[in-house]
Amino acid sequence: MRTLARRIGFYLLTAVAAVTVDFLIPRVIPGNPLDAVLAHTQGQVITKATLRALEVQFGTHSKTGQWGQYLHYWSNLAHGNLGVSTSEGMVPVTTVIRGALPWTLGLVGTATVLSFILGTLLGILIAWRRGTWLDNLLPATTFFQAAPYFFLAFLAIDLFAIKLAWFPSGSARGILDFPAVNWTYISDVLDHAILPALTIVVASGAGWIVGMRNVMVTTMDEDYVLMAQAKGLPKRRVIWYAARNAILPSISGFSLAIGFVVSGALLTEIVFSYPGLGFVLLNAVQEADYALLQGVFLVITMAVLLANLAADFVYVFLDPRTRQEA
Amino acid sequence: MAIGTSTGLGSAPADGASLLPVPDAAGRRMRLQLPRSPKVLIGLAMLAVFLIVAVIGPWIAPYNPSRSFSATASFPQAPSAAHWLGTTQQQQDVLSQLLAGGRSTVLVAFVAGLVATVLSIVIGVTAGYAGRLTDDLLSMLANFFLVLPALPLLIVIFGFLKTAQGGHDLLIGLVIAITGWAWGARVLRAQTLSLRNRDYVESARIVGERGWRIIGFEILPNLTPIVASSFLFTVLYGVGTYTALAFLGLVNPNHWSWGGMLFYAQVAGAEQSGYWWLFIPPGIAVALLGTSLALINFGIDEFINPRLRVAGLSRRRARRAGVSGLPKRFVLGVTPVVRQDLAAAADGTPGWGPGGRAPGGPAPGAGSADLISASGHAKSRRWRRGGGQ
Numbered sequence: 001m002r003t004l005a006r007r008i009g010f011y012l013l014t015a016v017a018a019v020t021v022d023f024l025i026p027r028v029i030p031g032n033p034l035d036a037v038l039a040h041t042q043g044q045v046i047t048k049a050t051l052r053a054l055e056v057q058f059g060t061h062s063k064t065g066q067w068g069q070y071l072h073y074w075s076n077l078a079h080g081n082l083g084v085s086t087s088e089g090m091v092p093v094t095t096v097i098r099g100a101l102p103w104t105l106g107l108v109g110t111a112t113v114l115s116f117i118l119g120t121l122l123g124i125l126i127a128w129r130r131g132t133w134l135d136n137l138l139p140a141t142t143f144f145q146a147a148p149y150f151f152l153a154f155l156a157i158d159l160f161a162i163k164l165a166w167f168p169s170g171s172a173r174g175i176l177d178f179p180a181v182n183w184t185y186i187s188d189v190l191d192h193a194i195l196p197a198l199t200i201v202v203a204s205g206a207g208w209i210v211g212m213r214n215v216m217v218t219t220m221d222e223d224y225v226l227m228a229q230a231k232g233l234p235k236r237r238v239i240w241y242a243a244r245n246a247i248l249p250s251i252s253g254f255s256l257a258i259g260f261v262v263s264g265a266l267l268t269e270i271v272f273s274y275p276g277l278g279f280v281l282l283n284a285v286q287e288a289d290y291a292l293l294q295g296v297f298l299v300i301t302m303a304v305l306l307a308n309l310a311a312d313f314v315y316v317f318l319d320p321r322t323r324q325e326a
Numbered sequence: 327m328a329i330g331t332s333t334g335l336g337s338a339p340a341d342g343a344s345l346l347p348v349p350d351a352a353g354r355r356m357r358l359q360l361p362r363s364p365k366v367l368i369g370l371a372m373l374a375v376f377l378i379v380a381v382i383g384p385w386i387a388p389y390n391p392s393r394s395f396s397a398t399a400s401f402p403q404a405p406s407a408a409h410w411l412g413t414t415q416q417q418q419d420v421l422s423q424l425l426a427g428g429r430s431t432v433l434v435a436f437v438a439g440l441v442a443t444v445l446s447i448v449i450g451v452t453a454g455y456a457g458r459l460t461d462d463l464l465s466m467l468a469n470f471f472l473v474l475p476a477l478p479l480l481i482v483i484f485g486f487l488k489t490a491q492g493g494h495d496l497l498i499g500l501v502i503a504i505t506g507w508a509w510g511a512r513v514l515r516a517q518t519l520s521l522r523n524r525d526y527v528e529s530a531r532i533v534g535e536r537g538w539r540i541i542g543f544e545i546l547p548n549l550t551p552i553v554a555s556s557f558l559f560t561v562l563y564g565v566g567t568y569t570a571l572a573f574l575g576l577v578n579p580n581h582w583s584w585g586g587m588l589f590y591a592q593v594a595g596a597e598q599s600g601y602w603w604l605f606i607p608p609g610i611a612v613a614l615l616g617t618s619l620a621l622i623n624f625g626i627d628e629f630i631n632p633r634l635r636v637a638g639l640s641r642r643r644a645r646r647a648g649v650s651g652l653p654k655r656f657v658l659g660v661t662p663v664v665r666q667d668l669a670a671a672a673d674g675t676p677g678w679g680p681g682g683r684a685p686g687g688p689a690p691g692a693g694s695a696d697l698i699s700a701s702g703h704a705k706s707r708r709w710r711r712g713g714g715q
Contacts, residue, residue: 146616263477
């Protein structure tokens, strides 16, 4: 299990580095973040205490040195204190994120899993039927892969929501709006999630198809596949043996993909006015809401790290060779 | 492909340990072999068109892309004879914007690709060649950048660059490159690790070559396909990322780019109101530019890993090669390839793969289809066909 311990160590270090980057954001950007915040909060009453809190948070008018502020930032983090959001009416950042996170997790989670499964299965099929018309699907998928996520989102809205009116084109329920769980609510969520999810699946599925197909074609030429074939095993069984081995690079490539998918999902959220983290992040940037921006960036980074860690665990579980190496 | 530097020493790994082609006398043939695939040809042609548009686009644009044609009309006008792709909400000519916006998009993407590739070569090859602590530290750096979600970071950075100098193509490309080099570095490091202990590198070291010379003249030439692939991949990443950032309005909106056009389309509510001419042209342009890069990358993939190409013997292609009577569906574990007469005659032995002859036999005077288990045999055969045995 030394492999896993090493990976966990790496992710812990990466997490520390990510927190440090997060700490540095308001400190390295040009201009005074406090002024920017105040410029965007005209009309709101800012108490002395709030001002003080903001000063401490951005380190603009603080007597403690940078190192002291850094430690303070960590202690705040340990207490689950991410500051207050100036653009969302001075509510704690954690509240805003807690409202947006389920939306993003639901959308990105479902879409990623769906596109991985569908893409991998299609990749197996295309590799198995190589030399047939299915090979022509590959160049076609690159088009969807190369097209920006939000362009596909535009097309989807134009076609399905406006022209055919199958789906609502308005925005989903608000960020802080968490009604009781009942059928109307669930169907509302589903109605608003299908189109964005479809966009993400179409856009990110192509990568899985090409990756799986290429490895599968290589694996199908391995001697053990020929052996399985020669033994007269049913075709389905042979494909299963080949696919099981071919899927490993796809899973290790998950680390690379998840970042892209999350990035793409953030864009998709913005086009669909979907009240998730991407939407919140863009708002925070536009409103110069540093605390919220730091919080969202931190949560996204941690989520990506966790997904990577999970993929690593699955990989070690699936591939015995990684266990022997240690 | 750089040829000749490691010629004599680079013995052919017939066991298929390396996925890279062996640089030998067949090199000249290999270089010509690359553009032969229709995918690569189409990709190269498309890319050439985009590069030409990037250079001359702003000059051949019929109007100034920022010029407003009417102060009274408040809705985007559909395509007409005067404005082939219609006008925007501000009554600007969409075609002119499309032509003018190409330059910035292509420039940013290529700057990003170039800088990121240089970074990934320096870091990846150094890590792979140096090993030990250097390797550990550099690998960790690459992995850190790999798992860091790039777009949120870029959104944050550009959110604050915008006010300062968000319209500067070179700067944008540079910032995108910083988030995009890690993947290439990781792939290059892995391949360098496997090249480092090859005999010819070992001999160069024993002869007393300096480290930089071994890297520059023995290792780098053999990494060329991977470097090219990683360059195209990063350019593709640059196109997507720049378009996304411009679409979010984080780049100076007076600086025309395809992403910026999509930004204005979103502002005008184009997808809700059916103003398709606002988002279809720039979207298709970005998608096609990306497709052209991906198609070339397909070709490089097939070049690096010939099994991907050998596998694609369709029935039509087999017929064209004069082979008939192929089985309806190939058995798993067996790859059909067309063997040219020349090679077959020189080789002489019909059944050098475990598969044996295809049913139906060779058609006279054309080619023969061999069903061979392609675990290495087909590949080395193909590479050496040029006479380098």
